Amino acid sequence: MSTTEKNNQEQMQLNRLRGQIDDLDHQLIELLARRQTVVAEVVAFKKERQLSVYHPAREADMIDIRRHHGREVGLDPDYLEEIFRGIMRYSRSTQTAEISRVGVKPGAKILLVGGGGVMGRLFSRWFTASGYEVRILEVDDWDRVAELCSDLDMAIVSVPIAATVSTITRLAPHLPEDCILADMTSVKEPSVKAMLENFSGPVLGFHPMFGPDTPTMERQIMVVTPGRERPEDRWPAEQFAAWGGVVVRAEAAEHDEIMAIVQALRHFATFTFGRFLYQRRINLKRTLEFSSPIYRLELDMVGRLFAQDPELYSEIIFATPKRLDLLRDYLKSFKNNLEMLADNDKDSDRGRESFVTEFKQIAEWFGPFSDQAIRESGYLINKLIERF
């Protein structure tokens, strides 16, 4: 047999195998299409009966069963989980796209105070799409305030933190007595207090934990802080849930305490790292060529912060005097850690030993969260390596 003949034969054999793969993939797609038809039936069925669509527990069970099945047939369970998460995500997104437009209280009249801001515009779109009557009150519209408030079901104050309390004070007297007064400020104690003091009707605080570039509310978090709530004032929270959002209820004080760390401290620390890189004129591109995906991820966070609005960050960091105290405590803790390390200089291993001891205690306290952190960050690191 000549080399050409041999090569031809080889190519034919390879083509035969490839043909088998193409054929299997063809069958896969047919199955996926049939699956989607059944999903559509489920959606129609649930919609008719107003049943909720997304069942996290059912999804978790489904994943477990499919992982198990995969193991039986010799496939990597993580691989199967990824495939089926993709399939379920698609079926979920077609489900919520169908359902999300349904208004919980369509026709209700909502006033967005500061509705021209980025978050205001976002909610204006969403409420309008779900059949609400949305009105906007901007700085220049106060002469029409009585008209805008007539027959109102909910007023949402969505203005910069510094203007929130004064806006509430000015708005409250114009509201119908059973209208819900709410705000969207990222610090909740002062605004909820101001709403309760200036208005005797129902009061709620909202804090969306997402930015204005979010395409849908699906799986996004909305904090709802109680103020003065009657059973019939639950529709706004139900609407957020109907849009696919996750509603978390928290008292204003707890919310503010957590946000001081989650937002103010983290943003300040990120700012500090960015500024340090800038002051030393570190060659960012070169550091990235070198570095582990973890560092890349961290530098991405820094770059992300500096791509955004400084006013927004200064507003968050300066929101309350308490936040400055928190930063001072953090500085002390940093200094204290450094002194612990510096003990090492004196030719002893004391600093190093204290570091290891301290590290182990903290690790123990982090406990099971660390496993989750490894799993999640490992997953993301792989995504980062695959994609970029």
Next chain:
Amino acid sequence: MSTTEKNNQEQMQLNRLRGQIDDLDHQLIELLARRQTVVAEVVAFKKERQLSVYHPAREADMIDIRRHHGREVGLDPDYLEEIFRGIMRYSRSTQTAEISRVGVKPGAKILLVGGGGVMGRLFSRWFTASGYEVRILEVDDWDRVAELCSDLDMAIVSVPIAATVSTITRLAPHLPEDCILADMTSVKEPSVKAMLENFSGPVLGFHPMFGPDTPTMERQIMVVTPGRERPEDRWPAEQFAAWGGVVVRAEAAEHDEIMAIVQALRHFATFTFGRFLYQRRINLKRTLEFSSPIYRLELDMVGRLFAQDPELYSEIIFATPKRLDLLRDYLKSFKNNLEMLADNDKDSDRGRESFVTEFKQIAEWFGPFSDQAIRESGYLINKLIERF
């Protein structure tokens, strides 16, 4: 019909539909398993004939055909592309795991000094799988050093930082003159200097930018620092590349300067944040319920650090006295930022204004990197929301 009967009937109908979905998914998994069997045949076939495995053009064609087919059956082509990219990635990774064993200089004799450590074991497996003769020198093996070094092609010192220079000094006199002497320490100046001073043959420094839990070297970064290199000493770097790694060349000084920031400073800052959470006994779970994906990602990084070996981190942070100086400078910068902010207390907006001015300057310096950061972190945030 009573309400209970009606509910039961509804539940049965829903269960029937869900059963159909489960059944379709069962068939999907069987198909995926059959697909994997055919892929294994392709790999065996190619391996036997030393054909290259990964064909980007064939993959692109496959994706096109599947998108087209999806459109015909009413499925979103983007969705199908994502599913099939996942499937192909899996089959590719099982393929490369098979093939990457090809050695650039098979039969070459490599001594791993400290080969029993985690990184040593990893490279020992990889080199062995690619046809190298791997020898191990542990603390107890120094009486056999002459035998272990006879006819050697490369010695790699992979011991803790503190022991690296003394190990090099001890090993060098036993090496054949054209053997490559290399190390895997994460600080390169002292070790490269020690190798050059104690050995007159070829010298290289390596620093793998990945951990011992990496399944393959595919797309992982390996820093190679030059010491004394002849053209015929390029095979180790070529081997790293053949395993799918990305080889980055950098002088020892540049490497160390960047690593002080990328590793020591970042790890120390992460440690500090974790310790602060611990000292305040912050309810981690509750903060996660509330928070944006960005914070979740940041907390994942902290949790990840504390799940790892404290000795490793203390080694990195304490590697050189310079690193402690860097941390001190960082503390100063932090303090300086805080003082800038605190100006705000005195009823003026000075602090806030300086913050915004400073922020804008840094943002400008970050420049185009910010776009990349937004894109990458946005992609990951979506992955995080989808998945967890």
